[in-house]
Amino acid sequence: MKKITYFFLLALLSFSAFAQDESEESLPDNALSFFETGGGLDSLNSLGGKFGYTYLGGEHYLTLRITPELNFGKIGIGLDVPVSVNLESGKLRTEEFKNGVSALRMIRYLRYGQKKKDPVYIKVGDMTGSYLGYGLLLNNYSNAISFERRKFGLNFDVLVKKVVGIEGLYSDFNASSLNLLALRPYVRPFGGTGIPIVKTLEIGGSFITDQDKTSQADTEYSSNIFTANGGMQAFGADIGVTLIRSNFIHLSAYGQYANLNRSVTTADLDTYNTTVANEMTAYNELREEPLDETTLNTRIAANQYPTTVEEGSVNYAFDAGSGMSVGLNARMNLILKLLTVNARIERVWYNNNFMPQFFDATYEINKDARIMALATVGETQGIYGSLSASILNMIQVGGSLTLPDNVSEAAPAMVRLDARLLDVVDAISLSGVYYKGGLTDMEDAFKLDERSLASVRAGYKVNRFLTVGVDYMWTWMKTESGSFEASNAIMPYFGFNFDF
Numbered sequence: 001m002k003k004i005t006y007f008f009l010l011a012l013l014s015f016s017a018f019a020q021d022e023s024e025e026s027l028p029d030n031a032l033s034f035f036e037t038g039g040g041l042d043s044l045n046s047l048g049g050k051f052g053y054t055y056l057g058g059e060h061y062l063t064l065r066i067t068p069e070l071n072f073g074k075i076g077i078g079l080d081v082p083v084s085v086n087l088e089s090g091k092l093r094t095e096e097f098k099n100g101v102s103a104l105r106m107i108r109y110l111r112y113g114q115k116k117k118d119p120v121y122i123k124v125g126d127m128t129g130s131y132l133g134y135g136l137l138l139n140n141y142s143n144a145i146s147f148e149r150r151k152f153g154l155n156f157d158v159l160v161k162k163v164v165g166i167e168g169l170y171s172d173f174n175a176s177s178l179n180l181l182a183l184r185p186y187v188r189p190f191g192g193t194g195i196p197i198v199k200t201l202e203i204g205g206s207f208i209t210d211q212d213k214t215s216q217a218d219t220e221y222s223s224n225i226f227t228a229n230g231g232m233q234a235f236g237a238d239i240g241v242t243l244i245r246s247n248f249i250h251l252s253a254y255g256q257y258a259n260l261n262r263s264v265t266t267a268d269l270d271t272y273n274t275t276v277a278n279e280m281t282a283y284n285e286l287r288e289e290p291l292d293e294t295t296l297n298t299r300i301a302a303n304q305y306p307t308t309v310e311e312g313s314v315n316y317a318f319d320a321g322s323g324m325s326v327g328l329n330a331r332m333n334l335i336l337k338l339l340t341v342n343a344r345i346e347r348v349w350y351n352n353n354f355m356p357q358f359f360d361a362t363y364e365i366n367k368d369a370r371i372m373a374l375a376t377v378g379e380t381q382g383i384y385g386s387l388s389a390s391i392l393n394m395i396q397v398g399g400s401l402t403l404p405d406n407v408s409e410a411a412p413a414m415v416r417l418d419a420r421l422l423d424v425v426d427a428i429s430l431s432g433v434y435y436k437g438g439l440t441d442m443e444d445a446f447k448l449d450e451r452s453l454a455s456v457r458a459g460y461k462v463n464r465f466l467t468v469g470v471d472y473m474w475t476w477m478k479t480e481s482g483s484f485e486a487s488n489a490i491m492p493y494f495g496f497n498f499d500f
Contacts, residue, residue: 054491061085062085062087063083063084065082066083076111077110078107078109079106081106108126109123115167116157120159121155124154127142127151127155127169128142132169132182132208133236134256136258136325137234137358138182138206138208138357138360139357140357141169141360141361143171153169153170155168161191161192162191163191164186165185165187165188168181171364177212177213178209179210179212180210180359181208181209183206183207184206186205188201201239201241202239204237206234206236208359209231209233212227212228212231220299222275223366225271226262226264226372229268229271229275230268232262233262234258234261236258237256247333249330249331251329251331252329253328253329255325255326255327256324256326257323258322258323258356259320260321260374262320262371263318263319264317264371270307273304276300276303277300280299281296314376318374318375321374324348325349327344327346327384328344328345328346341388341389342386342387343385343386344384344386345386346383346384347383349380352377352379356402361453362437380404383403385400385401386398395420396419398419399416399418400415401413407440412439413442414435415435416435417432417434418432427460428460429459430457430459432454432455432457433453433454434446435452435453439451452474454474457471458470469492470491472489472490473489
């Protein structure tokens with residue numbers, strides 16, 4: 001009964017909600033919701049900041065974060081300058097500047113143009129929310145999953161004479177390694193004509209590779225062993241067309257195919273297990289109080305994968321997987337453009353060892369674990385749906401749901417929610433983002449645990465310049481063992497903002 005209810009809701013939402021502001025004439029057929037693309041809000045030059053108390057990683061800090069965002073025509077600049085002082089030791093917190101790109105860490109992003117709106121779009125810095133094509137391989141990707149470690153990447157999209165284009169992403173300009181690289185050349189063969197519907201036809205091909213060899217400093221073992229030995233590759237193809245375009249309705253259809261071209265052999269597992277043993281042994285020798293041999297061997301074994309398959313156990317040696325989907329994306333203006341809605345629904349077919357949106361917001365947390373998760377993924381058929389709405393640019397809500405026909409540990413569901421309430425109640429604003437994957441029971445969808453990522457902000461505008469409020473973040477922190485674990489951070493703050 002629950003399954004029927006979820007399907008009915010998605011179908012109803014996709015049928016009743018056909019879209020977004022058609023005044024964005026150059027917005028393409030494959031553009032995602034305003035939460036995924038970062039659109040939907042008017043951009044203003046602003047100088048913001050937060051001053052308050054932070055409890056982070058078991059330590060108490062007095063924190064000042066200055067966050068100016070400047071827009072000059074098509075040029076945008078975002079900064080994030082953190083200053084945190086430990087209340088007990090009086091020392092400045094420097095973790096945010098380690099293992100990154102030193103002073104460049106303070107530049108959150110530099111941008112020229114708007115993706116899928118201007119013929120030339122370039123963004124460097126924070127890649128949060130990035131996507132490629134229609135998103136089957138790479139969607140909602142982030143290179144900044146750590147609170148104190150942000151990478152410096154590149155995202156671009158160039159369209160020449162409305163016919164030939166290329167979009168791409170590079171995750172991190174780290175000279176020690178070739179990191180995540182994604183490219184999608186595409187063509188609109190009839191883009192220069194005036195033929196309705198036909199001129200909107202777009203055909204693209206995607207290629208993604210990750211040869212990440214960066215080391216994880218001060219950890220028991222690296223979490224990039226598989227990408228450093230053989231890498232991770234994927235490729236795909238897609239096609240889309242606009243069916244209806246008017247002042248009120250914009251409806252497009254698309255199909256896409258993708259292959260995660262990475263198999264794991266017994267030899268790969270042997271290499272992984274040997275590397276883990278060597279690195280954990282070497283790290284143990286650096287401890288002030290090294291672990292005894294029995295304890296060390298137990299910890300090593302717990303971080304290795306079996307190379308033999310016993311009855312009823314998982315076979316961690318697996319072949320490459322592939323998948324495809326067909327869907328509709330709809331945007332509509334309602335009630336004299338007071339309400340804009342975006343809906344998307346897809347029917348999906350995924351083979352064994354294939355995970356849609358493999359390169360997403362959680363990919364950078366632990367690449368080895370992400371790759372090995374493919375070993376437990378079975379053949380899946382199901383539905384993906386998303387919905388977002390904006391009322392007067394004051395109330396903005398959205399979300400997405402991935403729902404397999406048969407939800408299980410091998411084929412889990414995934415939920416994402418976004419919400420922004422701006423000046424709905426005089427001087428009060430609320431915003432939040434929530435993501436949870438690995439769901440086998442939809443009743444657990446909104447229980448915070450190690451599968452959750454969430455952030456909430458509540459603010460009160462004292463006057464046009466000063467805001468007070470609180471941030472709550474459920475995020476990932478790196479532990480001494482090299483893995484990531486969920487961590488709470490609560491930050492009361494005083495904020496200031498000057499528009500100019």
